[in-house]
Amino acid sequence: MKAVAVRRFGGPEVLEVVDAPVPEAGPGQVRVRVAAAAVNRIDLSTRSGALSEAGLLAPAPVVWLGWDVAGQVDQVGPGVDRFAAGDQVIGLRDVLSAGGAQAEYVVLDDRAVAPAPVGVPAARAATLPLAGLTADRSLALTGLRAGQTLLVTGAAGGVGGLLLELAAMRGVRTVAVAGTDDEPLVRDLGATWFVPRTRRLAEAVRREVPGGVDAVVDAAVVGVAAHEALRPEGTFVALVAPFAPPPLRATRVVVQEVFADGARLTELAALVGAGRLSPRVADTLPLDQVGVAHDRLAAGGLRGRLVLTP
Structure with a gap:
């Protein structure tokens, strides 16, 4: 699968879209085929090395990017009964050492996942979790x-x-x-x-x-x-x-320290589906334009999230 990776810290030029093994869902996990993944400022801090310098990111040869995801469950691990293959979901990856959401597939704990808001495009839904x-x-x-x-x-x-x-x-x-x-x-x-x-x-x-x-x-x-x-x-x-x-x-x-709370995310998604919450999309870009997304986010002035569509 294709995934966004960082092997050295620096500007947007260090971002790579690499071939990586498709992850497998373990006990209590689901695998999501990614339809959309938002780009957030923490991605910029991860790529630049600011998180590492602050002691918030353990040393690793490769760092994977992406917190927010919207997509379809395509594999369910043992012990999961809340979701089934084919479910449309959103979720939050909150452990930096795990695989990132800016990829064709991502594995998340089932507690980090919620049903996607009904009638809402994947790109917009992907801007909600974080x-x-x-x-x-x-x-x-x-x-x-x-x-x-x-x-x-x-x-x-x-x-x-x-x-x-x-x-x-x-x-x-x-x-x-x-x-x-x-x-x-x-x-x-x-x-x-x-x-x-x-x-x-x-x-x-x-x-x-x-x-x-x-x-x-x-x-x-x-x-x-x-x-x-x-x-x-x-x-x-x-x-x-x-x-x-x-x-x-x-x-x-x-x-405030955010964490993946699938139960509360389910309630927030229902508010989006009912038209009471308004997550916004500034633009969508293909995965290989992740560097452009970082440049635009760093420049400021956006009124909504940039979203990658693998």
């Missing part, structure tokens, strides 16, 4: 109740947009930070207030929410500038540990 589970867990870590306020940086991005929708479902009022041209988008996704990212952040947010917001989810990795918009004893959720600010003014700072 972004959806990240947004959902981030919101849960805030502990917010209906009527409370949440600041979302990077609100027009994949995680930020899903956060706005999930927060609106729970009656949480949101301040969306994004580019000026993104105001109509984030308003449609449920934002209560909009702040252009070019403004002095804390000052602009406190003008809308006197005293500061109850919680922040920092999807854009703004750091302490977003923390300044937080009320005393509020909660700050960071998505990247090294850029988490200190817990000033008796605030609580937590780092």
